Amino acid sequence: MKIKLLNIFTLITLMLSVSFIPQSYATETTVKSVNKAIKNLSEQNNLQFIAGEHYVVLNKPVATRDKSKIEVVEMFSYGCPHCYEFEPLIKEWVKNKSNNIDFWYFPAVWNQPMKLFAKAFYAAHELKILEQIHIPLFTTIVIEQKKISTENDLANFFKEYGIDNKEFTQAFNSAAVENQAKLAQQHVHSYSPAGVPEIIINGKYRIDRMRAGGLKEMLEVADYLIKKEQELP
Numbered sequence: 363m364k365i366k367l368l369n370i371f372t373l374i375t376l377m378l379s380v381s382f383i384p385q386s387y388a389t390e391t392t393v394k395s396v397n398k399a400i401k402n403l404s405e406q407n408n409l410q411f412i413a414g415e416h417y418v419v420l421n422k423p424v425a426t427r428d429k430s431k432i433e434v435v436e437m438f439s440y441g442c443p444h445c446y447e448f449e450p451l452i453k454e455w456v457k458n459k460s461n462n463i464d465f466w467y468f469p470a471v472w473n474q475p476m477k478l479f480a481k482a483f484y485a486a487h488e489l490k491i492l493e494q495i496h497i498p499l500f501t502t503i504v505i506e507q508k509k510i511s512t513e514n515d516l517a518n519f520f521k522e523y524g525i526d527n528k529e530f531t532q533a534f535n536s537a538a539v540e541n542q543a544k545l546a547q548q549h550v551h552s553y554s555p556a557g558v559p560e561i562i563i564n565g566k567y568r569i570d571r572m573r574a575g576g577l578k579e580m581l582e583v584a585d586y587l588i589k590k591e592q593e594l595p
Contacts, residue, residue: 411586417569424552424565428464432591434584435562436467437555440479446504448559448577449497455581463588470558471547475511479503482516484542485533491523498523563587 413419426433436452438445456465469480482499486492502508502519510516513534520530533539553562561569561580567587574580 411583413567416573416575417567417583417587418573420553420562420566420568422552424562426464426565427466431462431464432588433562433564434459434463434465434588435549435553436465437470437550437553437558437560437562438467439470439476439558440482440499440503441475442558443504444571444577445559446500448580449500451577451581452559452561455584459588462592468546468549470550470555470560471543472550477543477547478511478513478516480543480546481534481539482519484539485516485530485536486520487542488533488536488539489520489525489529491520491525495520495523564591566591 411417434456436448438449452467456463459465469476469483471477471480479499483492483496486495486499499510499519503510510519513531516534517527517530521527525533553560553568555568556570556572559571559577559580561584563569563584564587569580569583569587571577571580574583
């Protein structure tokens, strides 16, 4: 929430009241009271974002994987243009974060096409080429708009990165990849997203593009919520 005009007016009034209190009446208690009120208003005005308006508080907190750090989770899908646009923004944002931030990302799954892309993500991870194919797969689907809708389509894509069909098929249909895709679906159920891309902060708060006001704004809300978590006793 941006600073309210009423709060600005009140703040100015309080500041002026300190300046014009006659010295004979300006007791230490009076000045302290006014200064405290000014401080409280300033703190309120620094609260730029509101639960339910700019972000969502999850009905049930989700356990994080490292309780010693503040967890930041990105949900995305290779078929999502907004996710493609958001990818360089969030990766650059993460570079400037302190070591007490645990960032990870996963492909959201709530239908069959998304599960196909999720399995591609986890197969690439198993084959140790995720860093090589992550952005190219995004680009192929979103920018070049090439049809990738079957396992065979993905096999042909992976072949361009040195993975033969047999190797890809084994990874793609492995129990490990299938289990990770199911886990991604469970994550979606726990986080209850409105869409993608979205960010989950410390298993408590969900940030989506529409509520935040845009992709860059999502990161501003994330910064606010991270600070909020860091200040907890």
